[in-house]
Amino acid sequence: MRDSRRTRAVLVVLLLASLTLIALNGNSGPGRELRSAAGAVFGPVQRVAASAFRPIHNFFGGIGKNDQAKIDALEKENDALRLAERSSQYAQCRAGELDALLRIAGLGQYTIKAAQVIAVGPRQGFAWTAEIDAGALDGLKVGMTVINGDGLVGRLKTVSGSTSTVLLTIDPSFNVGARVEKSIEIGFVGGEGTDPMQVQMLSGQAVLKPGDRLVTDTRAGSTFAGGIPIGSLLEVRGTVGSQTRYATLKPYVNFTSLDVVGVIVLDPRTDPRDSVLPPKPTPGAAPVSVTCGSPSVSVAANPPAAPSTSPSPSHTP
Amino acid sequence: MTYGRVLLVALLLATAAVVQTAVLSRIPFPDATPDLVLLVVAALALVQGPTRGAVIGFAGGLLLDVVPPADGAVGRWALVLCLVGWFVGRASDAVEGSVVLPLLIVAGAAIAGLAGYAVVGWLIGDVRVIGSTATTVLPVAVLYDILLSPFVVPLVMALARRFEVTTTYARTIR
DSSP: OOHHHHHHHHHHHHHHHHHHHHHSTTTTTTTHHHHHHHHHHHHHHHHHHHHHHHHHHHHHOOGGGHHHHHHHHHHHHHHHHHHHHHOOOOOOHHHHHHHHHHHHHHHOOOEEEEEEEEOOGGGGOHHHHHHHOGGGGOOTTTTOEETTTTTTEEHHHHHHHHHHSEEEEEEOOOEEEEEEEEEEOOOEEOOOOOOOEEEEEEETTTOOTTTTEEHHHHHHHHSSSSTTTEEEEEESSTTTTTTTTEEEEESSSOOOOOEEEEEEEEOOOSSSSTTSOOOOOOOOOEEEEEOSSSSSSEEEEEEOOOOTTTTTOOOOO | OOHHHHHHHHHHHHHHHIIIIIGGSSSSEHHHEEHHHHHHHHHHHHHHHHHHHHHHHHHHHHHHHTTOOOOOOOTTHHHHHHHHHHHHHHHTTTTTTTHHHHHHHHHHHHHHHHHHHHHHHHHHTHHHHHHHHHHHHHHHHHHHHHHHHHHHHHHHHHHHTTTTOOOOHHHHTT
């Protein structure tokens, strides 16, 4: 088909429109309204699609190179579990996830709205986002913290009527103020995709060691609720007294199998500080994390959190 | 454009967007998710030509930019898919009657589209566009698109052709 002037004119107009949209991005641009409107229109359809295909997702859950350790552990289970009816197991598993979420909310006195993940952003979009089935009609607002039974999941980026988009902690543009357990050392934690998260402490004198656990902190100027477990340190760089202290962090949450999450709609009156962290595991024991990503069994054991030897579960080999 | 054709295109793009975000993304394909909207845009452009292909690409890209859980600058996919639709549409005459050629062209469109999206992100200063992510994720995404195209592309092209005026006379006066 030969190019006509009309074809080129149409192309130029469309390209200019796209570039204008890109240039107008920001808090005052049309992008946010467009996203809210699209969420209002497509959100209900996505919810229906997600619930209709949930049996398929459940069937495929856990099959991936990230979950090889889980698969090995599961093969040791007895056959009776595999023969049990899959949908009732999944229901039990999700009840377990909700249980863990409510426990963490109770410990920290967070007022939460529970929601389910119905869509996830593609990796080739370079952004780490997820869509949940709660929105402005449920009292959610942009900026609210999102957690699950394991710890910090992210914060709300866009809110529509009945769905919202969560920016996950491992997104490279994500930052949160954090504090080391049992101390007053505060710093910032940033996402790095599948690589371990980056930690930068405010004080060069901070004493850090691998295995230290970090929780969110409201004093570092963040808008997050305080006291939410983020992860444990993997590797610490620099020495005490150097200008800056950097470390890498393995998050507690397994981002490849998010299902039930809670949005903190009301912060607790007082900062829970370290009370939400689980009791420190004894050396050699594997910490348990409740996820429904595996095809059977409600609790999957994470690899033991041995400092500096085990990669994070979502680390791509 | 007749109303039937516009409705079909809108329906196909909307369905592809919902399936890509809410269904395909939840199946744990390692590293990437198939770009169903890109495949649909390319298939439609192969039937409809460059002008309509550009418009369809723009519409499909805009959908991808705003449908949850999208994040980042709105307009990036609109820009990339508009160009993809135009380039692929220019080959719409050449693929008449061929079975393999559309799939090859769509594979090329997938590579160009994904690479283009990464480049646009990098040019506007998106901190998320990291080289390590690009080199591990993009080839896998292209692979999934190539694997999915024999199922999606012929179906969409057949659907679109049913709404086309296919006489040679009509084409020469368009």
